[in-house]
Amino acid sequence: xxxxxxxxxxxxxxxxxxxxxxxxxxxxxxxxxxxxxxxxxxxxxxxxxxxxxxxxxxxxxxxxxxxxxxxxxxxxxxxxxxxxxxxxxxxxxxxxxxxxxxxxxxxxxxxxxxxxxxxxxxxxxxxxxxxxxxxxxx
Amino acid sequence: xxxxxxxxxxxxxxxxxxxxxxxxxxxxxxxxxxxxxxxxxxxxxxxxxxxxxxxxxxxxxxxxxxxxxxxxxxxxxxxxxxxxxxxxxxxxxxxxxxxxxxxxxxxxxxxxxxxxxxxxxxxxxxxxxxxxxxxxxx
DNA sequence: ATAAAAGTTCAAGTCAACTTGAGGTCAAGC
DNA sequence: GCTTGACCTCAAGTTGACTTGAACTTTTAT
Numbered sequence: 513x514x515x516x517x518x519x520x521x522x523x524x525x526x527x528x529x530x531x532x533x534x535x536x537x538x539x540x541x542x543x544x545x546x547x548x549x550x551x552x553x554x555x556x557x558x559x560x561x562x563x564x565x566x567x568x569x570x571x572x573x574x575x576x577x578x579x580x581x582x583x584x585x586x587x588x589x590x591x592x593x594x595x596x597x598x599x600x601x602x603x604x605x606x607x608x609x610x611x612x613x614x615x616x617x618x619x620x621x622x623x624x625x626x627x628x629x630x631x632x633x634x635x636x637x638x639x640x641x642x643x644x645x646x647x648x649x650x
Numbered sequence: 651x652x653x654x655x656x657x658x659x660x661x662x663x664x665x666x667x668x669x670x671x672x673x674x675x676x677x678x679x680x681x682x683x684x685x686x687x688x689x690x691x692x693x694x695x696x697x698x699x700x701x702x703x704x705x706x707x708x709x710x711x712x713x714x715x716x717x718x719x720x721x722x723x724x725x726x727x728x729x730x731x732x733x734x735x736x737x738x739x740x741x742x743x744x745x746x747x748x749x750x751x752x753x754x755x756x757x758x759x760x761x762x763x764x765x766x767x768x769x770x771x772x773x774x775x776x777x778x779x780x781x782x783x784x785x786x787x788x
Numbered sequence: 789a790t791a792a793a794a795g796t797t798c799a800a801g802t803c804a805a806c807t808t809g810a811g812g813t814c815a816a817g818c
Numbered sequence: 819g820c821t822t823g824a825c826c827t828c829a830a831g832t833t834g835a836c837t838t839g840a841a842c843t844t845t846t847a848t
Contacts, residue, residue: 515795526795527837535835545844546796556761559770567745571835590753597746601739607705608735615728623694632697653825664825665807673805683814684826709805 513550522558536575537561567593568600606631651688660696674713675699705731706738744769 515526522529532538533548538557540548564574577586610631619625653664660667670676671686676695678686702712715724748769757763 525837528835530796531836546842547794547844548796556770560760563745563748563770566741567749587753590749594746594749594753597742597749601742601746603704604735604739604742607701608732608739610701611705611728611732611735615725615732622698632694632701663807666805668826669806684812685814685824686826 513552513554514544515548515550518550518554518558521555524558532558532561532571535571537571537578567597569593651690651692652682653686653688656688656692656696659693662696670696670699670709673709675709675716705735707731 513521515529518524518529519526529538530548533540538550538554538561540554541551542549561571561574564577565571569577610628613625613627613631614622617625617628619628622628651659653667656662656667657664667676668686671678676688676692676699678692679689680687699709699712702715703709707715748766751763751765751769752760755763755766757766760766
């Protein structure tokens with residue numbers, strides 16, 4: 513397949529495919545002239561990458577999962593990720609319920625509504641970004 | 651309260667508080683010399699910001715929610731956001747189950763396992779980033 | 789044969805949400 | 819009165835995941 517076929521089949525733009533190749537996440541099997549040729553497997557690989565991204569893995573982490581013999585994912589880290597997703601699901605569920613409640617609640621201020629306050633506490637537990645400083649200490 | 655008290659009570663670094671103020675998300679009520687003074691309300695405001703962030707609103711969107719008379723959130727967009735969260739929750743749930751399954755599955759390749767393949771299809775539906783180009787067209 | 793369409797490389801730009809750094813100000817404690 | 823440490827400002831840097839642009843080469847269609 514050439515790159516356009518892959519873009520059509522995967523929905524990803526060519527620039528992303530080149531970027532992924534450069535990062536070592538996918539490989540092209542050869543060239544015709546300058547043009548990349550991909551084998552059909554690349555689609556499965558891309559699906560797997562989409563999966564991992566959806567589960568919250570970074571591209572670098574995904575790269576580490578791919579051994580020369582194909583994807584081989586450490587089961588322990590899979591389970592850890594599943595647990596992490598579990599926590600996130602609980603948070604999002606609380607938020608969803610809170611949002612629905614807030615939309616119909618007629619307390620004078622949301623801050624006088626116990627449901628809303630509980631929601632705020634849940635929300636407060638969620639950290640969004642790690643300080644840059646800490647990155648290499650972990 | 652001075653800024654350090656707010657950082658302690660909210661868990662947010664001073665730099666973030668200044669950044670939020672600059673963005674118009676919070677206000678300091680005055681100064682002592684150069685130093686900002688905050689009133690206690692800022693903590694509720696910060697909790698609300700954390701909530702909205704957790705629900706997936708961007709800081710800009712959050713800014714739009716705050717009218718001069720305090721937060722006033724359009725109920726329709728709250729419900730829309732709740733629906734969006736619902737979809738994300740479903741996705742994450744499918745992924746979590748898929749990850750747990752992948753951890754114990756002993757099919758020779760994950761690609762031969764129907765459960766895993768179903769998971770991949772779910773994952774594929776999730777788009778992570780919008781092309782820059784489209785940004786202003788929306 | 790020629791021009792358009794599609795592919796290529798490589799460096800630089802984008803975006804959100806902050807953080808960091810340099811250099812300056814000022815209130816409080818000794 | 820003087821140091822010290824907390825606070826300030828403002829510009830620039832960071833991160834991840836890409837995208838964009840310029841300049842170039844090839845394939846394909848006429």
